[in-house]
Each structure stands twice: as structure tokens, then as C-alpha cells.
Amino acid sequence: MWQTIKKEITLITRDTGGLVILFLMPLLLILIVTFVQDGTYRNFSKEKIAILLIDNDKDEISQKIKEHLDSSALFNIVSGKEGKPFTEEMARRLVLQGKYVMAIVVPEKLSSDTKLRVNQNVSRMVSLFSGMSAEETTDNKQTQAKNIRLYFDPTLQASFKETVKGAIRNMMAEVETHYIYHSLEEYMEAEDSIGIDQQSIVFEEISPKSTDEKIIPNSVQHNVPAWALFAIFFIVIPLSTNIIKEKTQGTGLRVFTSPQPYSLFLTGKIMVYIVVSLIQFVLMLLVGLYIFPLMGLPSLVVTGKITLLAVMAAASGLSAIALGVLLGTLAKTQEQAAPLGATITVILAAIGGVWIPVFAMPHTMQTIAKISPMNWGLQGFYDILLRDGSCSAIAPEIGLLLAFSAICFCISIYYEKFKKSV
Numbered sequence: 001m002w003q004t005i006k007k008e009i010t011l012i013t014r015d016t017g018g019l020v021i022l023f024l025m026p027l028l029l030i031l032i033v034t035f036v037q038d039g040t041y042r043n044f045s046k047e048k049i050a051i052l053l054i055d056n057d058k059d060e061i062s063q064k065i066k067e068h069l070d071s072s073a074l075f076n077i078v079s080g081k082e083g084k085p086f087t088e089e090m091a092r093r094l095v096l097q098g099k100y101v102m103a104i105v106v107p108e109k110l111s112s113d114t115k116l117r118v119n120q121n122v123s124r125m126v127s128l129f130s131g132m133s134a135e136e137t138t139d140n141k142q143t144q145a146k147n148i149r150l151y152f153d154p155t156l157q158a159s160f161k162e163t164v165k166g167a168i169r170n171m172m173a174e175v176e177t178h179y180i181y182h183s184l185e186e187y188m189e190a191e192d193s194i195g196i197d198q199q200s201i202v203f204e205e206i207s208p209k210s211t212d213e214k215i216i217p218n219s220v221q222h223n224v225p226a227w228a229l230f231a232i233f234f235i236v237i238p239l240s241t242n243i244i245k246e247k248t249q250g251t252g253l254r255v256f257t258s259p260q261p262y263s264l265f266l267t268g269k270i271m272v273y274i275v276v277s278l279i280q281f282v283l284m285l286l287v288g289l290y291i292f293p294l295m296g297l298p299s300l301v302v303t304g305k306i307t308l309l310a311v312m313a314a315a316s317g318l319s320a321i322a323l324g325v326l327l328g329t330l331a332k333t334q335e336q337a338a339p340l341g342a343t344i345t346v347i348l349a350a351i352g353g354v355w356i357p358v359f360a361m362p363h364t365m366q367t368i369a370k371i372s373p374m375n376w377g378l379q380g381f382y383d384i385l386l387r388d389g390s391c392s393a394i395a396p397e398i399g400l401l402l403a404f405s406a407i408c409f410c411i412s413i414y415y416e417k418f419k420k421s422v
Contacts, residue, residue, distance in 0.1 A: 023283060025234075050101075052103035052104065054086055056106055059111035064171065068171045088103075091105065102156070102164065103151040104150055114146065118179040119183050122183040226378055228281050233316075237342055238324075239269070241334045243325065243329065248334075273321045274314060277317025311398070319402075348374045351369050376397045376400045
């Protein structure tokens with residue numbers, strides 16, 4: 001076993017290209033990807049989105065719409081250019097050209113017609129309660145419902161559109177409720193306001209974490225563990241090719257022909273590559289802690305979590321090693337192992353949430369993601385970094401990674417035994 005360890009260290013240190021792939025390429029990837037993605041995270045958290053507001057009403061409701069959108073901290077209202085207000089046709093053209101993501105067109109007489117409709121409805125209700133016919137007390141003239149026209153950039157996602165429409169609907173519901181209460185006050189000839197137009201239900205965002213420390217998710221918290229896993233699983237390529245090299249060349253002939261069990265041979269490889277995995281993970285953590293802040297990116301917070309992170313990294317590394325051993329055992333040539341290992345690694349990363357977070361995937365892909373070892377590792381890192389998870393919290397993910405490793409190792413050992421017996 002010690003000879004195997006020594007041999008693996010020698011092979012790794014001699015292969016300059018392999019060292020670059022194992023250590024430098026993941027660092028370069030995480031720097032580029034995190035820097036690119038950070039803008040997306042900031043767009044949703046800090047930067048306002050410019051939208052057009054065409055106010056044809058110029059009354060209470062249009063003013064409330066403007067105030068509501070301004071207070072949301074998401075939108076920057078634009079009504080014109082150089083002191084000249086935009087028309088609806090100009091707004092439509094600007095949105096279609098991609099200059100603005102959306103335009104809101106408030107129709108004429110929206111406020112007055114809404115008040116009239118509310119008064120008519122309240123009058124009917126009061127009439128019914130008083131035993132009178134609604135036709136005896138209300139104006140038969142009916143006002144048409146007003147349409148607040150929304151122009152969206154065709155490239156926008158449906159979720160964004162529904163969010164905006166939902167916000168406007170809620171705001172309009174509040175306005176109509178306000179009008180209803182005031183109309184009732186007038187019919188009741190109340191001297192003072194009855195004070196029932198205040199919100200009875202409000203929302204308070206509370207973190208479900210056990211500590212008072214509030215951690216806002218950002219690009220660093222996703223990319224450091226995600227691309228660390230990607231780097232760890234890239235062990236599959238050099239490991240599988242080295243195993244095949246030992247088979248096809250004379251370097252490993254004594255190992256395969258010796259009476260020593262194949263499992264002892266694998267133990268030496270596991271010990272070396274576990275250390276390599278931990279080194280990769282430590283380098284990623286150092287980038288998140290010290291390099292990202294220098295680039296203006298958020299810093300990774302790992303205080304009090306190093307031990308759990310190391311355990312999760314070791315379990316992830318073991319599963320990557322097991323996959324590499326399995327490919328190296330089953331494949332016949334290096335030409336088979338290298339592209340197959342790269343393809344499997346990329347697929348596991350794609351479906352596992354490394355490139356795109358799982359929650360942003362379609363429902364079907366969210367289900368498929370659960371079969372990826374990278375997803376198990378990533379969820380374990382999320383439990384530690386974002387959910388203040390303890391050892392018991394990450395136990396299911398570690399269990400899955402260890403079970404995957406055991407299955408791969410068992411298949412490799414028994415397959416090798418079968419080949420020797422044939």
C-alpha cells in the first residue's frame with residue numbers, strides 16, 4: 001500500500017498538465033464565473049430597474065401607483081425625456097427595442113371612474129340592507145372597467161411579468177378598499193373617520209435560522225462550494241487514465257499479478273486523492289475568503305464551520321475517487337476513459353446545480369438533480385453555510401455520498417476479480 005501511495009504521488013507531481021487541471025483551472029473558473037454571476041445577484045438585490053410610466057389619469061390612483069413602485073426599491077420610474085412626457089406609442093416602441101423592460105400605461109379618468117364604480121356598488125349594498133330596490137337609489141348608468149395596459153420586453157421571463165402584475169393588482173385592491181370605506185362613511189354620515197382602512201395583515205420576513213446572524217445569499221456562497229465540487233470530481237479524469245496506464249504499460253503489472261487484494265491497491269489511491277481533494281477545497285476557500293473581497297465581491301463566511309466543511313469535502317472527494325476508479329476499471333483504453341470521465345463530470349455538474357441553482361430549474365430537472373452526487377454534496381454545503389446545519393443536518397447527504405462510493409468500489413473490486421478468474 002505504501003508503494004502505491006509513493007507511486008501515485010510521483011505520477012501526480014510529474015504530470016505538469018495534470019497539476020494545472022487539478023488546481024489552477026478550477027481557481028480560474030471560479031474567479032471568472034463568480035465575477036460574471038455577481039452582477040445577476042446584485043441586479044435583484046441592490047440595483048433598480050428602469051420602467052416607463054405613462055400617466056393619462058393624473059389623479060389619485062396614478063399617483064399611488066407611482067408611489068408604490070418607487071417604494072418597492074426595485075423600480076426606477078421614467079415618465080419622459082428632457083422634460084417631454086412619453087406617449088403610449090413611444091413607450092411601446094422603446095420597450096420593443098429593449099430600451100426598457102416594461103411600460104405601464106394608466107388610462108384616463110381611472111381615479112374618477114373607479115370612485116364612481118365603488119360608490120355605485122356601495123349604494124346597491126346599502127339599498128339591499130335597507131330593504132329598498134337597488135334601482136330606486138342608484139344611477140342606472142354603468143361605468144366600464146378600466147384597463148391598466150402593461151407592455152413587457154418579449155425577452156422577459158414569465159415569472160417577472162407575474163410578479164409585476166401581482167404587485168399592481170395588490171396595490172389596486174388596496175386603493176379600491178380605501179374607496180369603499182370612505183364611501184360607506186359618507187352613506188353613514190359619520191362625523192369622524194371610522195378608521196378601518198388600515199392594513200389588518202402585514203408581512204414580516206424572518207430568517208428560519210437558529211442564530212440572529214443574517215446571511216444574505218450571494219454569488220460567492222453558491223460558487224465556492226459548487227465549483228469546489230466540480231474541481232473535486234475532475235479527479236475522475238486523471239485517476240481513471242492512470243489506472244488504465246498501469247494496466248496497459250508495465251508500471252502496474254506487479255500490482256495486478258501479485259496475490260495482494262485489489263482493495264489494498266485501491267486504498268493507497270484513495271488516501272492520496274483524498275488529500276488532493278482537500279487541497280483543492282482549501283484553495284477554493286482561500287479564494288472565497290481573501291481573493292474575492294479584493295475584486296469587490298462578497299467574502300465567504302466560514303467561521304466555526306471549517307470542520308463540517310472538511311468532512312463534507314472529504315465525503316465528496318471519496319465519491320469522486322470511487323467514480324474514477326470505476327471508470328478506470330471498466331474502460332479498456334485511455335481514449336475511452338478521458339472523454340467518458342469528462343462527459344460524466346459535466347453531466348453530473350449540469351444536473352446537480354453547479355452551473356444553475358436547482359431551484360431555478362424546471363420541476364422535472366429538479367427531480368433528476370437528486371440522483372447527482374454533486375447535488376448531494378452541494379446541498380450539504382448549503383446546509384453548513386446558509387442553514388447553520390450541524391453534523392446531523394448533513395448526515396443524509398454524507399450517507400448518500402458514502403453509499404455511492406461503496407457501490408462504485410464494490411463493482412470495481414468484483415469486476416477485477418472476475419477478470420482475473422477468466
